[in-house]
Amino acid sequence: MDAHLVSSIDSDEFTHLTRALSRSTLIGLDAEWKPIRSQRSTFPTVALLQLACQLGDDPAEWDESVVFLLDLVSIPLPSIWELLKDVFVSPDILKLGFKFKQDLIFLSSTFGAEGCDPGFDKVEPYLDITNMHKFLQHKQGKKVSKDTKSLSAICEEVLGISLSKELQCSDWSRRPLTEEQLRYAATDAHCLLEIFKIFQAKVVKEGKSCNDVKELHEFNLSLGLKDIFQMPDGDNKLVGTKFCNALDIVQATASSEDCGRIARGLEVIRKTKPMDESLWKIVRKYGEKLLLRESDRKPKTSRKNGKKRSSVVAACKKNQLDSSGDWEGLPPWDISLGGDGWPKFLCDVMVEGLAKHLRCVGVDAAIPLSKKPEPRELIDQAYKEKRVLLTRDAKLLRHQYLLKNQIYRVKNLLKNEQLIEVIEIFQLKISEDQLMSRCTKCNGRFIQKPLTTEEAIEAAKGFQRIPNCLFDKNLEFWQCMDCNQLYWEGTQYHNAVQKFIDVCKLND
Ligand SMILES: [Zn+2]
Numbered sequence: 001m002d003a004h005l006v007s008s009i010d011s012d013e014f015t016h017l018t019r020a021l022s023r024s025t026l027i028g029l030d031a032e033w034k035p036i037r038s039q040r041s042t043f044p045t046v047a048l049l050q051l052a053c054q055l056g057d058d059p060a061e062w063d064e065s066v067v068f069l070l071d072l073v074s075i076p077l078p079s080i081w082e083l084l085k086d087v088f089v090s091p092d093i094l095k096l097g098f099k100f101k102q103d104l105i106f107l108s109s110t111f112g113a114e115g116c117d118p119g120f121d122k123v124e125p126y127l128d129i130t131n132m133h134k135f136l137q138h139k140q141g142k143k144v145s146k147d148t149k150s151l152s153a154i155c156e157e158v159l160g161i162s163l164s165k166e167l168q169c170s171d172w173s174r175r176p177l178t179e180e181q182l183r184y185a186a187t188d189a190h191c192l193l194e195i196f197k198i199f200q201a202k203v204v205k206e207g208k209s210c211n212d213v214k215e216l217h218e219f220n221l222s223l224g225l226k227d228i229f230q231m232p233d234g235d236n237k238l239v240g241t242k243f244c245n246a247l248d249i250v251q252a253t254a255s256s257e258d259c260g261r262i263a264r265g266l267e268v269i270r271k272t273k274p275m276d277e278s279l280w281k282i283v284r285k286y287g288e289k290l291l292l293r294e295s296d297r298k299p300k301t302s303r304k305n306g307k308k309r310s311s312v313v314a315a316c317k318k319n320q321l322d323s324s325g326d327w328e329g330l331p332p333w334d335i336s337l338g339g340d341g342w343p344k345f346l347c348d349v350m351v352e353g354l355a356k357h358l359r360c361v362g363v364d365a366a367i368p369l370s371k372k373p374e375p376r377e378l379i380d381q382a383y384k385e386k387r388v389l390l391t392r393d394a395k396l397l398r399h400q401y402l403l404k405n406q407i408y409r410v411k412n413l414l415k416n417e418q419l420i421e422v423i424e425i426f427q428l429k430i431s432e433d434q435l436m437s438r439c440t441k442c443n444g445r446f447i448q449k450p451l452t453t454e455e456a457i458e459a460a461k462g463f464q465r466i467p468n469c470l471f472d473k474n475l476e477f478w479q480c481m482d483c484n485q486l487y488w489e490g491t492q493y494h495n496a497v498q499k500f501i502d503v504c505k506l507n508d
Pocket residue numbers: 439440441442443444480481482483484485
């Protein structure tokens with residue numbers, strides 16, 4: 001293992017680090033601090049930040065990696081703040097960690113105390129080793145344990161190597177660090193890369209099954225340029241480009257001194273290459289983001305302290321009340337998020353009927369990707385597809401991961417009433433020509449021009465039966481661009497249109 005201690009930004013090691021960052025698309029992150037035993041009102045100060053960089057952008061040729069140990073006690077923190085912030089949010093670098101949110105909270109407070117306020121607020125794209133481990137357990141047919149294991153237990157199970165945990169609680173603030181401490185710290189970060197490789201191999205193997213081929217097929221064929229721009233990863237590419245442009249502007253306008261300082265941070269990202277497609281697919285499917293909220297930035301108060309504890313409980317209750325109350329204000333919906341200027345929705349399994357109803361009135365309403373989605377799958381999907389999650393599950397509202405205006409708890413029980421509720425709350429303007437303008441089966445859009453009967457018969461071959469009685473009626477046929485289902489303006493269609501005119505009171 002190639003490991004380097006970086007103690008100053010005017011060192012060869014630091015140059016080596018920035019070069020490695022520009023060649024990495026995968027980085028394992030870990031941090032060490034001196035544990036605080038007593039209950040205090042501050043977070044521990046992080047003394048060491050480890051970055052394990054996988055060099056090269058082609059996963060097929062991944063064999064070279066290098067670990068950097070950033071000595072946060074010696075390096076002036078403002079000098080590396082921008083650099084780290086950029087790495088944490090670079091769309092071209094997948095960050096790996098083991099429950100890294102905790103580390104991020106402590107890092108943020110450590111940097112904040114050195115004048116880098118507000119520290120860090122985001123790591124994206126991110127993948128947690130605990131989730132990869134659960135995936136691997138599931139693939140092996142093992143019962144997925146509810147409690148997350150320690151990193152050393154996961155290493156032992158997945159890699160067959162044992163990590164000593166002896167040094168975890170050693171004094172990381174003391175200098176110089178011992179050889180054992182350095183080796184321990186480097187191994188902790190490096191093993192994240194190794195576990196990821198095993199995870200990735202499994203995912204790639206999976207991807208060769210027919211299931212994924214189908215997914216890929218639908219994915220590529222049905223998307224127009226607009227949709228591609230709306231894809232979360234499309235955004236990233238776009239952001240990446242904009243970011244580079246931004247650097248040019250900064251360099252052209254800022255003073256040379258500012259410029260040097262800003263550029264030092266941005267340089268790394270500017271030079272990184274976009275991810276290889278296979279890695280990108282993993283990010284698209286499993287990637288997540290770590291977000292620090294205001295509440296994360298304050299240390300939790302001691303349990304022994306009855307008064308403070310009750311105020312924390314009160315604060316939690318208040319949050320719940322806030323988020324289970326009514327929708328506050330207009331949805332922050334802009335056209336670049338898709339949905340033609342309206343919110344796009346994701347209907348939880350409990351309100352799947354509502355999804356069909358929304359589609360019938362022309363509103364983009366998706367359903368969960370799996371039949372029994374975990375709360376976090378739902379939340380991930382809502383995030384990635386930029387949808388507002390509609391649910392009847394009050395528990396979901398308490399989820400830290402979603403912003404308050406990305407989830408709405410539907411109050412009514414019946415589909416028609418639910419539809420009216422959503423139309424009113426989100427102030428959707430439904431007009432008659434939107435009715436039946438979407439595939440009720442899959443939420444897809446229809447082709448631009450209707451098909452003639454002959455064309456429809458051709459399109460339906462071996463796929464869908466068109467009743468003979470329709471042949472001489474000179475009807476218009478509409479085909480879903482996503483699932484190819486054909487619809488025609490027959491009796492069913494007219495009944496449905498009439499029904500939704502009544503439900504939405506379009507005649508009044
Ligand atoms: Zn369809």
